[in-house]
Amino acid sequence: MIDSGSIKQLAGHPIDRRDFLKVLGWSGAAVALSGCGNTSVEDGKETVVSYVEANDYMIPGVGVYYNSTCAQCDAGCSINGRVREGRVLKLEGNPDSGINKGKMCGLGQAGVQDHYNPDRVREPLLRNGAKGETITWEKAYALIAEKLNGVKGEEIAFLSGGVSGHLKVLLGNYLDSIGSKNHFVYEALSPAGVRAANLKSYGVALPRYRLDKAKVVLSFGADFLGSWISPMHFSQQYAQFRKGADGQRGVLIQVESKMSLTGANADRWLVVKPGTEGVLALGIIHALGTASGEIAELVKAYDRVTVSKATGVSVSQIDKIAALLKLRSPSLVLAGSAVEGYAHGAQNAIAINLLNHVLGNVGKTIEAPVAVPFPQLAPSVGNTASLKALNDGLAAGRYKVMFSYATNPVFTAPGAFKFKDSMAKAGFKVAFAHYLDETALQADLVLPLDSALEDWGTQIPEYLADGMQLNIQQPLMEKLHANTRSMGDILLALVKQRRVEDYKGFEDYYAYLRSSLLQNKGALGAGGSDDDNFWNEALTKGILKIASSAAMLSDRAAASGLQLPKAEEVDAKFPMHFIPGVTASMRDGRHANQPWLQESPDPLTTIVWDSWVEIHPKKAFELGIAEGDIVEVTSKTGSIKAQAYLFSGIHPEAVSVPLGRGHEALGRYAKGFGVNPFGILDAVYDKETGELAMHETRVSIKKTGARVLIVKDEGAAGGLQMGRKIAVSKTTDQVDLSEEV
Amino acid sequence: MSVSNLLENWSQFRHAHPVDDKPHDPYKWAMSIDLDACTGCNACSIACYAENNIPVVGKERFQHGQQMHWMRIERYWDEDGRDFPDQGAQFLPMMCQQCEAAPCETVCPVAATNHTADGLNSQIYNRCVGSRYCSANCPFKVRYFNWYDYPTDEAVWPAEMRQQLNPDVSVRSKGVMEKCTFCVQRLSAAKSVAKSEGRIVREGEVQTACQQSCPTGAISFGNLVDPESRVHKQWQAQRVELDKDKQAKDEHEEGTDLRGYRILEELRPYPSVMYLERVRESAV
């Protein structure tokens, strides 16, 4: 059966969504087709076409495409799902979205593996000793009501990941209804330090970064091509940046202590002593010689020689960068996750942001973001300070009831928090989960959620790359498991326990969403169109583009009070810097049970299915470590053991272990693979923001004597071409890019 | 099974590629990959897994070298002896180059791999007996053999995940060879639609899964003999010709300031994939 690739949305057909879903309805089990090559064609022939009276737009063998929103990360890319015979097969990017413009990253592709994952929780589970008993939803809701009865609002804690859109509204209303203000929004990996710095430097948490307009991008540890903020959007801007608006190829300089994916694509990758990124930025400002006033005063002490000694970057290199920045304008200077992981992290980022002011980039490549016209839908972004607050409360025994949604703190909390123990002190713990992850396993009640591809919702990402848009999430197929529920439906049911009158008009979350959007359709750009048309248009497009005004950018550079620490003494017991690596696929580990991601080689090391310790070859030689040796990485908090990988893209005094693996639960593809660096993170905080300083942990390295063969994609030649002309490179003075297409 | 059938078709079937008197018409699928735009993100590789029902083999089998990625992202370092990789890394997406004079095609004992009229190297799963000579002869080693029976392996495709399988692509059982097909199922679908409209496939109408996913648009794919196609314009601008083993622009000692090249061209497989060299700024 041939799929017609050109049939996209079926505009012009009055699609009644609900009828359509009913028509689709067969649940997962019946769909397990036998077309896998080994059983006969006769088997399963009855299930090839299930409906006696299919609607006229359902043609077996022809795919239908629906738009929705990807939930694998919080960039909010819009996806286009290919659906055939009622099942979603593959996700593509939605070309209409200003965020990803039709492109999809590997993490997004793996969204189908999250949806079809065999380890999803399918029934509500109630703890009975060490086991979980299946209970009905009615019982679960009743139990929650019972446990909340008589409990004061301040004794209730609700932990969630970042939320936006209508779910945020409903969640807020629910917490209101039970009298609690304790909504802890936690993301293990969040640019909280950069946000704080940006507020000081530009007046907004995240301005619009215009890489496509820049001639030079000087990125301090911002992995914008890999995992930083909105990689799909930045990647496309990067492509334009390389072509250059006037034909001159953009130059990327990356400054970091451990090579990220973006660093691997830099024209110049500069390794710095961990934590000294801000010092380098001030050194460059000094070398530019164009600063005045407050800033000039500040950078007086940061002459090239001092800075070179402190950072490890050579004087000539500093000069080259300054020269290039002067010559090619506008440029763009980014402060990324790597710089904010220190006790002086926010200060680091502010120092780096100063460069944009000095270079006159503010207003050119640093643009004002859009103001979200519906603040109640605007994202509540997560950070780690909230987890600390929650942990402190839990440890003090303050909470009788705790809820957890879209977060796995038992896995991602720094080991120093001893979060599992703290959590045990809460009276009654409810986890809204897709999987029995480490946190769900500690809960008393686990409520199974619909997957992102089965769910309704609206979403607004923190970083609005291309104007204001409201992302719509709609089911791409009927739900696989009969007893999972949409988080929206759950919250609706829960809020109805307290506020029946307000919500009785909404049969389910879908009704709530539809009603809310229709009520505001004027503001959402619908103008005079009728309800059904507006709704169908919204669903068809998958996004609603909304006219909006820009926020205000401050052009006052925040230089006063900026203080960067001097070099500190090294603790002899823990001499090495520990850099927990963030990879685009694994991130904070929530996707570790998606096998495509486990089997996708890490771009820099090509290692799969396991963790590793990146160590510079010089350091390794000094310590007698060879590739594959199992080394023990010990911090004050704890230790982990992993295979050593010699990697020259790291500062010799630092080692790096990637985050995301080392699960003890979550599922068959996650459990038992790798080690969890979150567990050895010390409790050090950014002095200014209170955020966890992820890069401040110091460690010692020791060989254990064991050795393994590293499982990786590269062969015995490693990254060498052995004289064969395979991957060829030229410098800009050797190529003529003018004739290119 | 007539001998005349054999003799008549033989010369067409086994006509040496590439040829001037039998040019590809109306399609010759080709690709061009810009190594300066490729960021090494691996999105293309994962999209390929999703589109083509490629099995995930798991850690142990990956260690044995039995992984199945039709598209692999290779990562090379500069070999200048410096302590740090100052110019980053170099990523290279490598998949079946759909060679015009493919070394794999001639050596298959059962004719399971052949050249199609539109310039693809075809792999016929149900004809393959698994002698693996094609892989032995492939200089790029981009052919992947099904060492185990993945469709019946619960660890690879548990019942729930089987629903994700693309029905347009066979799921291969043990003992057959597979490789990148330039998403031939999408090409067939597009050609079918075009044919019913009485025309050929236009530029931009069909995309391979990798091309569609690539965030920086590093992959161009299309019909090389269509002058409107991007891929045709790129090959032309780079002065790379399909049927030459040494390009005219490479005749000069100093080389050329154009970026286009093909890998292992001197072995004369006449690959259909052109790569554009990575560029690094000389001023910094």
Add this chain to the structure above:
Amino acid sequence: MKDIREDIAWAKINQDVMKSLENPRRLYWVILFVAICAFGVGVACEIYQYRTGMGVANLNNPQVWGLYIATFIFWIGMSHSGTLLSAILHLMHADWRKPIYRFAEAMTTFSLMTAGLFVMVHIGRLWQFYYSLPYPNERGIWPNFQSPLLWDAMAIFTYLSSSILFLFVGMIPDLAIARDNMADGWRKKLYTLLALGWEGTDRQWRNFRVTYLTIACFLIPLAVSVHSIVASDFAMSQAPGWHVTSFPPYFVAGALYSGCAAIITLFIILRYTFRFEEYMTKSILKKIVRLTFAIAMIWTYLNAVEFAAVWYSHDEASKAVLIEKATGTYAPFWWGMIFCGSVVPLVFAFERFQTNIPVLFATSLLLNLGMWLERWMIIAPTFSHGIYPWTWDHDQWPSMVQWGMVFGSFGWFTLLFMIFCKVFPSVSMYEVKEMVYHRTLHLKKSETAEQGAH
């Protein structure tokens, strides 16, 4: 120099050989039992591989071929022994071949059968191996005649069928003797059937001689071409280390080498087991040993030619493979091959070792080990260190399944061979009589040959 005693009566020849069919030494049974066990191991391994997939052999990308192909070539190589002795030496009128060529021919046939088995176990979908045959099918598809593997299939079939024919035709007079000297029973029926009514008339002998000679002349180029074709599996590929024009003669030389070494081994075993000391004499042994030595030197030369050609070529990839062979993961095996193939045969240059049975037995086994290693060392280093560095894999080793099947193949061959020797006369009676007959021409007229002239 007499190869066998001149005064052996023809009847005695008949008796000795026929008795071997009834009553071998106990060693025969031991060998048979071990062979069955080894074959059993091989079968078990294949069943496991058939059901689970080729992955259990520990093959991977790029090492897609392993011991199956290496051992396949080894067995094809072994098969050249028979042709060498039966056909080539026949044309050269080397009489000393006469007592030993029968079992050498049998060796050829069974080696080919064993090699054929390896083709089948090596392919991923054994149950569809017939796709490689040009049989009428509903799709109208022919196999690919451009492929050296297909030439292999054609050549081996031809060679096998011709060898069987040759073996059979050559045995007809002996089968007649067996028929006439055998008590009633299934054996007599078998021999009667196979002897095709041979009466030993002049006309029959004349036809026989012509037929035999024709097949011999046909078989010699066939043998050369078969192993050249097998060599072209490699030579026609452009993998570094394979794309060498000297491969066909190199392989043929290696084949003759390994065949001769196997002849020595089997000679020693059969001589003892079937009490053939009168016929498989030390002087014949000495001759075969010297022939082996000569071939060893030729092989050594061709090996050196291969290295030299690689060295002075401009092919960096091939040079790298050669260096890798000598210094890389597989170096111990490669040097082992050089030692067993070029150094060990020097023992044969010393006259006192040329008839020393224990030394010859050990040496011949080492020579064959060397030849087996040679086939493996053609395959593994090229795959592990090919043109494309990203796919280099220096850590792949064959799994126990592969070793099990290699071991099993020896069991299979030995099993077939031993059964052959027990059912059919493994010394050619009529040809030995010819040797004696020629000599008796010079005997005094008074002394006549005893009864039983055939």
